[in-house]
Amino acid sequence: MRAVVVTTFGGPEAVRVVETEIPEPGAQQVRIKVAAASLNPVDAGVRAGAFGGAGKQLGLGWDVAGTVDAVGATGAWRVGDEVIALHHGMGRPLGTHAEYVVVDADAVAKAPAGVDAAHAATLPLNALTAVQALDLLELTPGQALLVTGAAGAVGGFAVQLAAQRGISVTALARPADEEFVRALGAAEFTSEGVAAASVDAVLDAAVLGARALTWVRDGGAFTGVIPQAAPAPERGVRTGAVEVTADGTRLTELVALVEKDVLTLRVAGTYPLADAATAHARLAEGGVRGRLVLVP
Template identity: 50%
Template sequence: MRAIIVRTPGGPGALELSDAPVPVPGPGQVRIRVAAAAVNPVDAATRSGALAGAGLMPPFGSRPAVGIGWDVAGTVDAVGGRVTRIAVGDEVIGLKDRLDVPLGAYADAIVLDADAVAPAPRSVPAVEAATIPLNGLTALQALDLLGLPSGATLLVTGAAGAVGGYAVELAAHRGLRVAATASASDEALVRGLGAEMFVPRGAHLGDAVRALVPGGVDGAVDAALLSVAALDAVRNGGSFAAVNGGPATPLPLRGITVHNVWIRADAAAMAGLAALADEGRLTPRVAGTLPLAEASKAHARLEAGGLRGRLVLTP
């Protein structure tokens, strides 16, 4: 079968279309015939060697090649032992949350643990469904860490992006009052996702948010990695979720509780996100599709910026 791998870290050209053995599911695992795989910033960070350099995965060379791609939508075509919840023929979405693996979702097939797989939305095409697992779970797990009650105020940075957009929708669904920041041209989009208040990118964020919410918001999901600029908009004793950790994680000033969102696969949570998509409460956004063999072009477009939604690779 075909798979996109990286042998030596580098730019988009480091992505290599390779022949690979069809993986065999072990106990507690399933194999998915890939219909669609989303292209995410973490894929670019893996390909470039940034994650290895940060100590988040073993250095390149510790195995012959590294697989790329976290998000998948497709059909189960084999199951290993002790799998009872998933059957051959099921349409599913899944998340590969392990970094040091020889094959990722950019492939004709992928093997995942069964607890990293959930039923796909019934009303959403696979290309759109593939954008849900990583970005939807990141937004959901950030909100869970904040633990804000209905009626509380929340700042979402990067609200027009994939994680930020899902965070706005999920927060509004929980009854939170959302203040969102994005490009001025995205205001209608962001308000349509459920934002009650809007701050255009480029404004002094802390002052602008506090003009709307005196004293500051109760919490923030920092999907745009604004760090201390976003923290300044949070009230004393509030809470803050940084979606990637590292240098974008601010110090817990003014008694603010700062969380790092380290994404993890969660079948039950993914099933809930799929249900919200079927109910029209979660809006997958696809910036474009490319064939698997053109993964390097997809990464070049990702790095050029300006996308709204995710690029998706198809067989």
Template identity: 55%
Template sequence: MRAVVVREFGGPEVMELVEVPLPQPGRGQVRVRVAAAAVNPVDAVTRSGLLAGAGLMAPRAVTGLGWDVAGTVEAVGPGVTELAPGQRVVGLHDRLDTDLGTYAEHVVLDAGTLAPAPAGAGFAQAATLPLNGLTADQALDLLGLPAGSTVLVTGAAGAVGGFVVELAALRGLRVVALAGPDDEQLVRGLGAEWFVPRTAPDLAAAVRELVPGGVDGAVDAALLGVRALGAVRGRGAFVAVAAGSAPPALRGIRVTNVWITADGPALTRLSALAADGRLTLRVADTLPLEQAADAHRRQEAGGLRGRLVLTP
């Protein structure tokens, strides 16, 4: 089968499309025939070597790329009873230290990381859900705010931020969305009560004008760090969504970092919300597997609304 890997770190040009043996599922595992694999920022920082340089992954000869997958169950290993060949599924490959990721024609995952694909959604749409949806859900869990609380979401028009806005609104939180000046209609449609353009010269002042005293918490999908922290009230809560982006815990604010983990039951719940139209699945474009390097270049250029998706 074909798969995209890197043997040395660098720009998109280091990505190789190679032929590798078909992986076989072990006990408790499932082989999925990949129909779609979303392209995420973590793929680029893996490819570039930033994660290895930060000590988040051990050196290895070959590194697979890709976290998100949507496809069809093709084979199950011993002990798997809840899934059967032919089922449409979504899943998350949450390990960095493997030879193969989801940029491939087939991938083997633990059965517990998979969920039914959202009913009514195409595979490309479904592939945008696992990593970004679970990151948003787990970030809000870490925030731990009761219904009626106020929360700032930076990068609210992005893939993670958009899910945070929708899930926060579903939890009864009142959302201040920070996004591009042209994104106000989009984020309000996702459930934001207030809007602040990211061009605001003083983010904290703009948020505090809307919510006197500051918001109860923030999910920092745009990685603004201390700029966003200033909008949070004393002894509030702050969640960073990427390694190294968490600011210091000033003014007694509880600062945490979401370290994403695969979670089949939570993904099943998110899939049902997407099927009901309460989570929006956004695809910027689809590309064949052999154009993975082009997908990385487009992602790194910025300006996308939704995810690029590879379709093996």
């Protein structure tokens, strides 16, 4: 099969498409014939060497949508099931940017009905990151949340999920994105920031760090999206960062929200697997709204 990997670190030119053996599922695993797999900033980070792994082959891709085509010793899934999954972790020789991928059975959810594979592939990593970040904030209905990077993939899901919970959301994004983020459910919009200590919590999808922390009231909460990169606590504000985990049960709940039109799936463009380096170059240009998706 074909798979997208890096063997040396660098820019988009480091991305390679190689021929390799089709992986076999072990106990409590399934193999998915990939129909679509989204490209995320974490893939660019792996490619650039941000997470280490020098001297090894590193597979790219965390999100997948496709069809189960082989199962290990598990009764949860059947050959032919249309599914999505988060293939979580660093340092793997193969990721989801491939023609086939093996994932843990408990990371899998049924694909959302009525949604094409390219859109379905944009859900797992970003929506799980958003919902797990919101869980860390422990907000209750009526409290005020500022989401930075609100027009991005994680930020957009965070706005919708928070609004669905009855939380009052202020969206921080570029002025051109105001109409979009308000349509997602943001009650307020800003392109500059808010008054100091004026919100109960910040979900910092834009990775503003200490600057965003100043906007949280004393005793509030701050959650970032890069593990070990959160600012130090101050003024009684809890700080931390989400470290996303694969969770098929939670992913199933998110699929249900897609099917109820609570969550919006966005594809910024699709690329053949062979053009993975071109997709990386487009991601590096910035300004992408939604996810770029690779299609084997």
